[in-house]
Amino acid sequence: xxxxxxxxxxxxxxxxILLVGxxxxxxxxxxxLCMNQPLRQLSxxxxxxxxxxxxxxxxxxxxxxxxxxxxxxxxxxxxKELANYSPKTSSFALLFDALKNDEELLHFxxxxxxxxxxxxxxxxxxxxxIWESYRKISEEIYIVSxxxxxxxxxxxxxxxxxxxLSVIFPMYNIAAYLPKCIxxxxxWGAEYVEFLFVDDGSPDNCAEIxxxxxxxxxxxxxxxKTNGGCASARQYGLSRAKGRYVGFIDPDDYIDPTMxxxxxxxxxxxxxxxxxxxxxxxxEETGETKEIxxxxxxxxxxGTSDPVLINALITYRRxxxxxxxxxxxxxxxxxxxxxxxxxxxxDLPFKVETFAKARSVVAVPEYLYYYRMQRPGQDVSADxxxxxxxxxxxxxxxEFIGKCADRTQMDYLQAVKLQTHIWAIQKxxxxxxxxxxxxxxxxxxxxxxxxxxxxxxxxxxxxxELMVYITLKFGAFQLxxxxxxxxxxxxxxxxxxxxxxxxxx
Numbered sequence: 001x002x003x004x005x006x007x008x009x010x011x012x013x014x015x016x017i018l019l020v021g022x023x024x025x026x027x028x029x030x031x032x033l034c035m036n037q038p039l040r041q042l043s044x045x046x047x048x049x050x051x052x053x054x055x056x057x058x059x060x061x062x063x064x065x066x067x068x069x070x071x072x073x074x075x076x077x078x079x080k081e082l083a084n085y086s087p088k089t090s091s092f093a094l095l096f097d098a099l100k101n102d103e104e105l106l107h108f109x110x111x112x113x114x115x116x117x118x119x120x121x122x123x124x125x126x127x128x129x130i131w132e133s134y135r136k137i138s139e140e141i142y143i144v145s146x147x148x149x150x151x152x153x154x155x156x157x158x159x160x161x162x163x164x165l166s167v168i169f170p171m172y173n174i175a176a177y178l179p180k181c182i183x184x185x186x187x188w189g190a191e192y193v194e195f196l197f198v199d200d201g202s203p204d205n206c207a208e209i210x211x212x213x214x215x216x217x218x219x220x221x222x223x224x225k226t227n228g229g230c231a232s233a234r235q236y237g238l239s240r241a242k243g244r245y246v247g248f249i250d251p252d253d254y255i256d257p258t259m260x261x262x263x264x265x266x267x268x269x270x271x272x273x274x275x276x277x278x279x280x281x282x283x284e285e286t287g288e289t290k291e292i293x294x295x296x297x298x299x300x301x302x303g304t305s306d307p308v309l310i311n312a313l314i315t316y317r318r319x320x321x322x323x324x325x326x327x328x329x330x331x332x333x334x335x336x337x338x339x340x341x342x343x344x345x346x347d348l349p350f351k352v353e354t355f356a357k358a359r360s361v362v363a364v365p366e367y368l369y370y371y372r373m374q375r376p377g378q379d380v381s382a383d384x385x386x387x388x389x390x391x392x393x394x395x396x397x398x399e400f401i402g403k404c405a406d407r408t409q410m411d412y413l414q415a416v417k418l419q420t421h422i423w424a425i426q427k428x429x430x431x432x433x434x435x436x437x438x439x440x441x442x443x444x445x446x447x448x449x450x451x452x453x454x455x456x457x458x459x460x461x462x463x464x465e466l467m468v469y470i471t472l473k474f475g476a477f478q479l480x481x482x483x484x485x486x487x488x489x490x491x492x493x494x495x496x497x498x499x500x501x502x503x504x505x
Contacts, residue, residue, distance in 0.1 A: 022098035151270035166243030170233030187257035201227030231346035259368035276324030300363035
């Protein structure tokens with residue numbers, strides 16, 4: 001059955017429909033509408049005389065064989081009648097099919113339909129533009145976009161808030177960078193967005209800067225709390241967010257002004273639970289930027305609801321939660337939150353948990369976020385016992401993923417563990433390497449034995465990463481550090497390391 005007909009059938013309160021069809025309007029749609037919904041009035045407009053004759057035949061045929069279930073009134077409208085059309089009920093639905101451009105549909109906003117539903121071709125029309133035009137008018141909107149994969153925009157007005165997107169900024173001692181972050185983020189003027197700036201007991205004048213901007217932009221809101229760290233600030237904002245989707249920004253960074261519009265448009269068009277884009281490393285000392293390669297292409301740029309492909313992002317998508325938006329329904333349904341006792345790297349568990357629970361994901365293949373590198377005080381600059389926080393993080397993730405009882409997700413988490421430990425081992429000061437490696441070996445043995453882990457790493461990761469694991473297993477911690485810092489292009493050194501591993505065995 002036609003998906004638009006299914007939408008109508010799910011709303012028995014709809015008694016009046018206006019169907020506006022284009023030159024390729026589906027005749028089956030008209031037939032199914034008549035057969036599957038007890039209507040008082042069905043009005044139909046098609047643009048060509050040939051179509052009109054076909055519709056007349058359909059109506060005539062149904063009146064002969066199915067008269068008892070037909071709408072009380074079926075009318076084929078002329079252009080003049082269409083121009084003067086006025087709904088007679090408050091539960092009026094406007095349907096459309098095969099129109100050639102957005103303007104053909106936007107012309108009917110004056111009818112104030114409670115329900116809007118239809119099918120369009122992505123090459124001809126823009127579902128997000130249509131949604132923006134009807135969001136204040138309609139109670140529900142259902143748009144099927146066809147071409148290079150089918151997507152469904154399924155939206156229902158919230159009775160509690162008209163905010164669609166909440167963006168959360170955890171602030172601590174970043175006043176020097178804040179104005180650029182605010183200006184690039186708020187340049188998108190959508191009224192259905194809120195910007196939540198969480199002052200985490202910052203000793204500088206972050207709060208005053210936000211208050212000045214808030215005087216000119218009512219979407220900007222300042223939240224204050226005592227200092228508790230980035231995780232507690234993000235969670236504080238998340239618990240107060242009203243949006244259908246939530247996003248996060250580190251306020252010492254900035255974005256392309258189109259980023260959140262593009263992320264939200266892609267998310268809404270296909271009702272995706274996560275929408276993300278690429279990002280750039282911005283080097284503080286030189287001002288240079290570098291696009292960071294990540295999984296942005298097919299199939300993710302077309303959107304996917306395949307759990308295998310989504311779970312793969314647990315391992316293969318970089319930890320960068322600030323260049324995406326996330327369905328608040330997904331977060332609440334899955335009981336995902338920020339672990340407030342983590343003083344750093346709280347984005348790692350959030351990333352793993354959201355991709356473990358998301359039902360659909362889409363990528364915007366553009367590099368729209370600018371992540372500032374080489375700033376004093378960043379978590380990524382840590383090279384001492386502060387990196388031991390990883391073991392606490394993976395204790396939480398073992399428990400979270402363990403509840404899912406999903407072997408595939410456990411495999412991907414095991415790969416994330418090894419990748420994270422390799423990253424830490426190559427950064428650590430020498431005096432911390434042995435202790436960290438000992439803890440890492442214990443952590444990697446939590447869920448899997450040696451041979452199971454080898455199989456997982458051989459399947460999911462590189463040869464070098466597998467070799468690091470083997471060196472950890474045999475207690476060759478300095479060799480593990482050597483391999484962790486090894487450039488993959490240095491094949492001679494890699495060959496030498498393989499020979500040393502053979503001796504260990």
